[in-house]
Amino acid sequence: MITTNPNTTGPRRGHAAAWCLPSFAIGTVITRTIAALVIGAGLLCLAVPASAKDVYSAGKWDKETIDLFARLPIQEGGRVKPLDTVANFKMLRINGMRTLNLHEKGTFEKTIARFTRAPLPKLSPMEWALDCMFFPEIAKDYKCFWIEDTEAITGIGAPTRAKRFGRYSYNELLPIRAKVFELAGAYSNIELKDRSAKQSQILNLANNINEFEMLAYFLEFARADLSIGDSALLARMFPETPNPTLGQVHAKGEQLRTSAQALFVLKDEAAKAGTPDKYKAEEDALLGFVDRVDNANFFAVRSMAMAMLPPVKAGDSEWLTPAMLLDPERMMSGADPRQAAEFEHLASLERLARLADNPLQFKQEAQAFSKFVVGSATERGEYAKVPMEVSFYRAKYFFYAQWLFVFSFVLIAISWLRMQSKGLRRLTWGAVTIPWALLVTGIVYRCIIRGRPPVSTLYETILFITAVLVFVALFIEFLNRRRIGISVAALLGWFGLFLANKYEMSDKQDTMPTLEAVLDTNFWLATHVTIINVGYAAGMLAAAVAHVYIFGKLVGFKKDQPAYYAEITRMVYGIMCFALVFSLIGTVLGGIWANYSWGRFWGWDPKENGALMIVLSCLATLHARMGGYVRHLGINMCAIATGCIVAFSWWGVNLLGVGLHSYGFTSGIWNSLVVFWGSQALMLLFGIAIFLRERMGKKEKLVGKAVTN
Amino acid sequence: MKLLQAAINLFSSYGFAATMILFMLALTFFGTLEQVDHGLLEVQRKYFESTFLIHWVGPVPVPLPGGYLVMILLSINLVIGGLIRLKKNWRRPGVLIVHIGMVVMMVAGFVTFQYSQRGFMRLYETQTSDRVLSFTDWAIEIGEPGTDKANMIVPQRELEDLEGDRARTFYSGSLPFDLTVSGYAHNSFPVKAGPMVAESPGVVDGYVLETLKLDPQAENNIAGAHATITDKATGEKTEAILWGMANYPLTVASDGKTYTLDLTKETMIIPFALKLDKFTRVLHPGTDRPASFESEVTKLEGESKESILIFMNNPLRHEGWTFFQQSFGPNAPALTGAPGEFFTVFEVVRNPADHWPLYSCIVISAGLLIHFTQKLLKYIQAENKRRPA
Incomplete structure (x- = not known):
């Protein structure tokens, strides 16, 4: 078995502790190798080397410490959120995923680990963030910079990788850092739509390097050596410690200035008295100290990554970063006495940085710091939803719902073979309802955390539309029990959550951002936005059910049962009516909102036009049906075309980069959209083929009849 | 007479309605895409306020009826086919109600297009104005x-x-x-x-x-x-x-x-004046993104003075004129010699059909709900009959 670290009281890694890490890693590898031998993996396992760079850091932070930091409130992007959320999205941006695999030994060792069930050395976002903050020198060796196309950086001197993609450590990127920033400066002047993939990648990398440095150097000022040496003056000023923190120095800035002035007066007097060297040692010690403080001040300026310190002054809404408190220009005039409490919080943070090598004291200090910050945030009424957000992300509602939908679809597929089994039928209902309930729970959780209706961002539209799709599909199943609604519900449930996950992974931004001023109205978000999204959902559902019709006809499924296809058409027609009701009401409500916000009902804005196009498409289909111009196949093809229009309205107009709905812009999904439209065009071609085939069949029948007669 | 009857038959037909709706769909689609290169105003004039136009698909010219013409024809279709010739019975009251709502909306759109006035008013704190600029x-x-x-x-x-x-x-x-x-x-x-x-x-x-x-x-x-x-x-x-x-x-x-x-x-000169007393911009803490912005103004009309607060989604309405909190400026640091740090910008609109879309929305919603609820109930009845108890 793998021996995990027995000490569970706190972090066990640090500059000194790191020396023991290679031996630990070697031990791990040997254990795995032996296990692999036992299961017959062969002597080749011995070939797995363990270099000095092998750093096995997972599990070094005990659960309690991780929890403590995860629930720390931070103000970022205009709202107070847990450090856990900040770490999650930082890691996602830099690393491309929310787990950092520390092993670089390729798939072979992973395979062995699978056999031996040994845990692979992985870091969670919180562990990684803590490593970056408290052990930056080790974190700089983590291969956490995800590069999609390594050619973009190997050309400027980065080490090559065996594959086209790969991960790099900060230390590996350090030699090309200056070049990356130089190129990024030039590329940032190119408009987004004109940038090549390589240019975008360099810009991303520059941002990621900057973000990593902000995290790794966040507490560098606190670790700075500010020893007072032999200075009696400084010893009197800092009687409690021979190595004060920068915060302590800033707090006594004014005293430092007056003492230094007094020293220089004494020195002048001594010089006049013929003993110029009397205060030289003191002066040298003081000047050396000031040099060290200057150096620490330089790092303090960079400690602006996280606003961790709640303001104590009533009415202040902005939380403080260490950089805001440690203003070098204000240092000599002394800290603002009104900020004494904030300096106390800062001192605790500084102590934490210095105690990283001492697990026990570190944990005690972390508890004290957490108590400070959580207490202040609670008093300000800003903490209540922080633990809730941590629980929300840890519960992974959408992740589990996604895979449960896959499971339910498999179950439904089995039930197609045993249509009469009541038990299986009930089981499939449960199998789809559970992930749907998880999805709805996740959405409700988000509503409570944000204090908003379910939809106010593009990401939330995916979740909400998926929930509505599944609900409506299940409702149809409830009405007609033809196994079509429930099948579509499971499939679309999985696909919707897959899309949500893909969007989150590509956007890499907090999914609960603060809103633009114009969106700050729960009434219109709850009415117009919600209703229009129900319309989108219905449009998509109609298209999805229409696929069943086209596929079925194409492969000749139940070709002797026209009633089956007539039923599908009835479903599609009903859903399109539903789509029309919600799209039309939602669009008109949007116009009324615009009339109240901007003074015009209709402005031909792309997003408005998109919604109108859905309405027009549904209207055209219903009128064509009433006029007898489209029947079964035609209605299904119209539904597929309407699905394409919904995709254009939902995502496509956001790519245009024009219009008043600028808060909804996104990029990077053009390829996915083109693939979707291409697939739908193919379905329409199939539809035309079916039409021609049926027409020819009818002609042949007529000819046959004529010949018989 | 036959010709008139044929024309009425054509203009009131489902086929004509579907065709016009499809034309409108195409215009909306092309007009949306064209905004990327040509801007909203030019596109609006070419696609939505015109009678005919040529749309270029690459080098291929595609003649299309303009939005103005299509909407007039649709209105004719709506009135003749959707109101006058529609079978009026209790089995389908929803459709008639929806069409009445649509007519109200079309009329509202026409009145807005023909008779509304719009512009903006920009004020620094303490400034007073009764002028609205295009x-x-x-x-x-x-x-x-x-x-x-x-x-x-x-x-x-x-x-x-x-x-x-x-x-x-x-x-x-x-x-x-x-x-x-x-x-x-x-x-x-x-x-x-x-x-x-x-x-x-x-x-x-x-x-x-x-x-x-x-x-x-x-x-x-x-x-x-x-x-x-x-x-x-x-x-x-x-x-x-x-x-x-x-x-x-x-x-x-x-x-x-x-x-x-x-x-x-x-x-445009309006019959009263506004004085900006105070402009407040609140940022999301720690960011430069506005969470809200609002203007405290005094409405001056003859001898009377009234203090009013205008903010996003809460306009001032008076004597047919509506003042919306549109934006503020400058984005860059204030210029030397500027009368204040920020100016506020109101979008000013005079629209006789201001609330008509709301009324039509209520009517259309009611009609759609009645119609499709009837359809749903009918469907459920049919399904219940089909399935054995």
Whole structure:
């Protein structure tokens, strides 16, 4: 078995502790190798080397410490959120995923680990963030910079990788850092739509390097050596410690200035008295100290990554970063006495940085710091939803719902073979309802955390539309029990959550951002936005059910049962009516909102036009049906075309980069959209083929009849 | 008579309705895509306010009916087919109600298009104004310094065809001079005349007006024109360049008086004034993104004064005019000499059909709900019959 670290009281890694890490890693590898031998993996396992760079850091932070930091409130992007959320999205941006695999030994060792069930050395976002903050020198060796196309950086001197993609450590990127920033400066002047993939990648990398440095150097000022040496003056000023923190120095800035002035007066007097060297040692010690403080001040300026310190002054809404408190220009005039409490919080943070090598004291200090910050945030009424957000992300509602939908679809597929089994039928209902309930729970959780209706961002539209799709599909199943609604519900449930996950992974931004001023109205978000999204959902559902019709006809499924296809058409027609009701009401409500916000009902804005196009498409289909111009196949093809229009309205107009709905812009999904439209065009071609085939069949029948007669 | 009946049959048919709806769909789609390159205003005029147009799909011209024509034809179809000829019975009351709502909306759209006025008012704190400026249209105003009233206003519709050498002279009995305008440019910038153009007719005091490509955001275009002022008494001519962003109006002395000529956004004067008492911008903490912005104003009307707060989604409505909190500025640090740190911008609208879309929405919603609830109940009944109990 793998021996995990027995000490569970706190972090066990640090500059000194790191020396023991290679031996630990070697031990791990040997254990795995032996296990692999036992299961017959062969002597080749011995070939797995363990270099000095092998750093096995997972599990070094005990659960309690991780929890403590995860629930720390931070103000970022205009709202107070847990450090856990900040770490999650930082890691996602830099690393491309929310787990950092520390092993670089390729798939072979992973395979062995699978056999031996040994845990692979992985870091969670919180562990990684803590490593970056408290052990930056080790974190700089983590291969956490995800590069999609390594050619973009190997050309400027980065080490090559065996594959086209790969991960790099900060230390590996350090030699090309200056070049990356130089190129990024030039590329940032190119408009987004004109940038090549390589240019975008360099810009991303520059941002990621900057973000990593902000995290790794966040507490560098606190670790700075500010020893007072032999200075009696400084010893009197800092009687409690021979190595004060920068915060302590800033707090006594004014005293430092007056003492230094007094020293220089004494020195002048001594010089006049013929003993110029009397205060030289003191002066040298003081000047050396000031040099060290200057150096620490330089790092303090960079400690602006996280606003961790709640303001104590009533009415202040902005939380403080260490950089805001440690203003070098204000240092000599002394800290603002009104900020004494904030300096106390800062001192605790500084102590934490210095105690990283001492697990026990570190944990005690972390508890004290957490108590400070959580207490202040609670008093300000800003903490209540922080633990809730941590629980929300840890519960992974959408992740589990996604895979449960896959499971339910498999179950439904089995039930197609045993249509009469009541038990299986009930089981499939449960199998789809559970992930749907998880999805709805996740959405409700988000509503409570944000204090908003379910939809106010593009990401939330995916979740909400998926929930509505599944609900409506299940409702149809409830009405007609033809196994079509429930099948579509499971499939679309999985696909919707897959899309949500893909969007989150590509956007890499907090999914609960603060809103633009114009969106700050729960009434219109709850009415117009919600209703229009129900319309989108219905449009998509109609298209999805229409696929069943086209596929079925194409492969000749139940070709002797026209009633089956007539039923599908009835479903599609009903859903399109539903789509029309919600799209039309939602669009008109949007116009009324615009009339109240901007003074015009209709402005031909792309997003408005998109919604109108859905309405027009549904209207055209219903009128064509009433006029007898489209029947079964035609209605299904119209539904597929309407699905394409919904995709254009939902995502496509956001790519245009024009219009008043600028808060909804996104990029990077053009390829996915083109693939979707291409697939739908193919379905329409199939539809035309079916039409021609049926027409020819009818002609042949007529000819046959004529010949018989 | 047969022809009339055939026309009525055609205009009231489902096929005609579906065709017009599809045309509208195509126009909306093309008009949306075209906004990327040509901006909203140009697209609106070409696709949605026209009777016919040519849309280019690559090198292929596609003739299409314009949005204005399509909407008129749809309205005709709606009235004849959807109201007059529709079978009126209790089995389908929803459809009739929906169509009535649609007619109200179409009428609202027509009234808004024909009769609404819109512009903006920009105020720094303590400033008072009763003037609303157009977003896109320019005018030449001639007046006397110190007075509010203009002696002559030349609106954009009289200017926009005066491109190149084409000129038009404007006369007014209240002015001692005539004004001839030529070389009107929708978007322009005055530049120093190089050696190649130094002697050309457009050069004034070493400067010439350069015509720029139209900005897709029509509000960003700055008009310019070449003006010739001819003194009625002496026949003396004065050449000048009028430019929309000039710091000061052009001054002309004639008949012992001084006059100002200003190329400025077209102005509407409203029957009351607004004074900005205080502008407040609240940022999301720790960011530079506005969480909200609001303007405390005093409405001045005769002797009466009323304090009002205008903010996003909460406009001021008075005497048919509506003031919306649109934006604020400047985005960059305030200019030296600016009257304050920020100015507020109100979008000002006068629309006789202001609330009509809301009424139509209520009617349409009711109609749709009635119709499709009936359909759903019918479907459920059929399914219940089909399935054994």
